[in-house]
Amino acid sequence: MSFELSDRVQTVPPSGIRRFFEIADERDDVISLGVGEPDFATPWAARDAAIASLEQGKTSYTANRGKSDLREAIADYVADRFDLGYDPDEEIIVTAGASEAVDLAFRAFVDPGDTVAIAQPSYISYEPGVIFAGGEVLPVPTKEEDDFRLTVEGLEKAGADEADVLVLCYPNNPTGAIMPAEDLEPIAEFAREHDLMVLSDEIYAELTYDGDHTSIASFEGMRERTIVFNGFSKAHAMTGLRLGYALGPADAIGAMNKIHQYTMLSAPTTAQYAALEALDSCEDDVREMVDQYDRRRQFVLSRFREIGMDVFEAKGAFYCFPEVPEGFTAEEFAEEVLREQGVAVVPGDVFGTGGEGHLRISYATGLEDLREALNRIEAFVADNA
Numbered sequence: 001m002s003f004e005l006s007d008r009v010q011t012v013p014p015s016g017i018r019r020f021f022e023i024a025d026e027r028d029d030v031i032s033l034g035v036g037e038p039d040f041a042t043p044w045a046a047r048d049a050a051i052a053s054l055e056q057g058k059t060s061y062t063a064n065r066g067k068s069d070l071r072e073a074i075a076d077y078v079a080d081r082f083d084l085g086y087d088p089d090e091e092i093i094v095t096a097g098a099s100e101a102v103d104l105a106f107r108a109f110v111d112p113g114d115t116v117a118i119a120q121p122s123y124i125s126y127e128p129g130v131i132f133a134g135g136e137v138l139p140v141p142t143k144e145e146d147d148f149r150l151t152v153e154g155l156e157k158a159g160a161d162e163a164d165v166l167v168l169c170y171p172n173n174p175t176g177a178i179m180p181a182e183d184l185e186p187i188a189e190f191a192r193e194h195d196l197m198v199l200s201d202e203i204y205a206e207l208t209y210d211g212d213h214t215s216i217a218s219f220e221g222m223r224e225r226t227i228v229f230n231g232f233s234k235a236h237a238m239t240g241l242r243l244g245y246a247l248g249p250a251d252a253i254g255a256m257n258k259i260h261q262y263t264m265l266s267a268p269t270t271a272q273y274a275a276l277e278a279l280d281s282c283e284d285d286v287r288e289m290v291d292q293y294d295r296r297r298q299f300v301l302s303r304f305r306e307i308g309m310d311v312f313e314a315k316g317a318f319y320c321f322p323e324v325p326e327g328f329t330a331e332e333f334a335e336e337v338l339r340e341q342g343v344a345v346v347p348g349d350v351f352g353t354g355g356e357g358h359l360r361i362s363y364a365t366g367l368e369d370l371r372e373a374l375n376r377i378e379a380f381v382a383d384n385a
């Protein structure tokens with residue numbers, strides 16, 4: 001017998017990033033600038049807290065929404081860092097990574113036929129998530145000349161005034177763009193005027209290199225229409241522990257929790273102990289990692305400029321987004337630089353409209369490898385000039 005796959009599953013193409021990792025896996029001399037995860041291990045204090053919880057036999061489920069002390073710590077943290085006020089009992093849910101929170105939101109708020117506008121280029125999971133929920137994706141391209149920031153003009157041009165939901169991701173994966181408060185304000189106004197619900201993925205909020213992050217939920221009238229996603233994967237280098245959270249109005253978080261309690265029960269318990277400690281005592285570790293990312297960012301940007309590849313000044317996350325030289329598509333460049341020089345990068349097209357002709361370069365890699373990778377890219381560009 002063969003399985004009859006659902007239309008929704010068949011509609012979604014396989015991840016465009018994986019193909020490059022498969023080529024990279026075939027050889028052992030490849031330097032990967034392709035992956036979107038920290039090269040640092042989780043800070044020791046958080047690891048110790050996880051170990052201690054295991055030693056004490058704390059291996060049961062937690063409350064569906066997450067341990068109450070963790071939710072309280074999250075409420076204090078987001079109030080302190082981002083000026084956001086959420087009630088730990090009703091307005092916060094702890095999830096298995098921000099990924100689960102994003103998926104819960106699509107399933108809780110998108111009906112078949114609803115339109116979900118996505119500012120692109122953007123993280124690859126949003127589009128499939130919308131399709132799995134039965135919604136229609138409306139890409140809203142951002143442009144390099146605007147530093148890949150979302151504009152009201154871009155929203156209007158794409159017809160986002162008719163959408164039901166708007167997805168934002170700033171600091172952005174893959175471009176490294178940020179949205180300072182003055183650029184977010186008109187977007188908030190647009191959302192209020194056209195009655196859009198906003199799903200704001202702020203998982204890179206700690207990773208900014210030109211002033212602190214502002215959340216769209218902090219603008220007047222936005223808290224009641226916004227879900228904020230965040231987590232411990234990036235800032236606290238905890239990708240494998242799978243812990244994230246969502247913030248939003250009580251009824252919205254309640255709806256997400258309804259799905260979560262049937263599908264996940266609760267987020268990983270050991271990781272919740274690590275996360276509590278991470279918020280409690282790992283601020284210096286986070287600052288140290290952000291400092292190192294910033295040094296790498298400056299190095300990578302200046303090397304691309306020396307090589308003669310145009311690159312805009314990425315100011316957040318751990319990515320930059322150079323343009324491929326003339327004569328190549330992004331896909332061709334990525335494939336050939338991998339085969340000829342053993343450097344894995346990701347073509348911008350996989351991140352949606354607006355990503356064409358660009359490469360996503362992750363600098364969550366040590367400086368020595370970055371130096372060698374950039375030398376190899378330089379040699380590749382020189383050979384193909």
Ligand code: PMP
Nearest residue numbers: 036097098099123173231233244
């Ligand atoms: N959102 C964005 C923008 C990301 O880049 C990633 C990870 N690549 C995630 C969410 C997923 O994060 P988590 O590990 O918390 O599921």
